[in-house]
Amino acid sequence: MDFTTSVYDSTHNDNFYPAESAGKSLSISELSSFVKQLLSTLELQELGALYFQQLNMLLPVVGFSISDFDSRWVYGNAKISSTLIDLPLQGAASSSGEQAHAYYYISSPLSMSQRETLFQLHDLFGKQVKHALTLMRLEQMATKDGLTGLGNRAGFEQCINRQLSWAQRHGEKFALLIIDLDNFKHVNDSFGHSEGDKVLIHVASHLTNVLREEDEAFRFGGDEFCCILDCHTPQQLACAAQRIQLSINNSNYLAKLGVSCSLGGTIYREDDSATSIFDRADIALYSVKNSGKNNYRAA
CATH class of the missing domain: 3.30.450 (Beta-Lactamase)
Incomplete structure (x- = not known):
């Protein structure tokens, strides 16, 4: 040899x-x-x-x-x-x-x-x-978002299907949290897309710092992020959502631009599909968006 x-x-x-x-x-x-x-x-x-x-x-x-x-x-x-x-x-x-x-x-x-x-x-x-x-x-490379370094939509789809397969085989629950930035369009319109990119990078860094090693974050598209969390109960999910919201709301940079976040989450249920669990979290998110923004709701 x-x-x-x-x-x-x-x-x-x-x-x-x-x-x-x-x-x-x-x-x-x-x-x-x-x-x-x-x-x-x-x-x-x-x-x-x-x-x-x-x-x-x-x-x-x-x-x-x-x-x-x-x-x-x-x-x-x-x-x-x-x-x-x-x-x-x-x-x-x-x-x-x-x-x-x-x-x-x-x-x-x-x-x-x-x-x-x-x-x-x-x-x-x-x-x-x-x-x-x-x-x-x-x-x-194909599953990473080039701007933020988080997983992209393809990475999210791989991860959620992997988590569903594991949950169905072992009966272990997990949580999905969807995050949408409030007033992000105003940043793009008023300060330009380069400033909007800085906002996305800044939010991604907050997610990376707040989440635990066993959790994963993705930029799903535009100003929408998804997190797959090792949370088994609604209480654990609510705590995770609160940590993320506090981190983003405590950013002086984001506060000056008027950016906050709305969050919707859900816990895995037996026989869930990728579509059903995402739709539940998405409905919870948009109930927040339609009732004043900058809050968290679970479905």
Whole structure:
């Protein structure tokens, strides 16, 4: 291989890679099956799971982890008594340019042929990770709002469908909050669209600062924002809406321009669709808009 291998042997076994140890290399059919599995997905987390599943059947690999370039995903069971093999993923790097790595936890000695098999499979995996990472970054570009840096409408639709699928499988509730800026048209008409853009960026920064790590914010379009929140009760949703409204209303910049916000929210209900949950929150929002603005209402 053309890369450095780091081996951390917590078993203190100096003969962990005995050249004479038994072991066979992969057959053509096994290798073909492995490649077919890897090529079946370009979703990074799923790719890691498929890779570990195949590794576990072919080699004494009991645990495996990779960086997703923000955090780490771990598969299997990495015991203290196992040996950690650290292999760099060629062509896969974080947004800061740092080299990504794969970590293999081995439960028993590898023969020379098994070592070569591991290197070969790792190389194949690394190539597919590079493709998956490229796709992931392209998808991120397609689902990000270029002005605010929040998710865009396409990103929102992906996220709400993912949340609905999870809620339906696990019975876990979540909340949708729609935010519409009050008097935003006046800003555009009186001060120009560049000032309107500054307002949108300013509001997005407030949302980012107020929301928790498990919450997500999107610019749905124009001056309308959506938040998918880890709230299970109307009380939790009302608290989240209040935090957002207070943050926006306490902005001196927005106050000088006369900008406030109206909010409408709802909690997931069994058998909700993306359309039904959005429509409920939207109806709540426009009941606020039609009754004085700058308030919150739930449906």
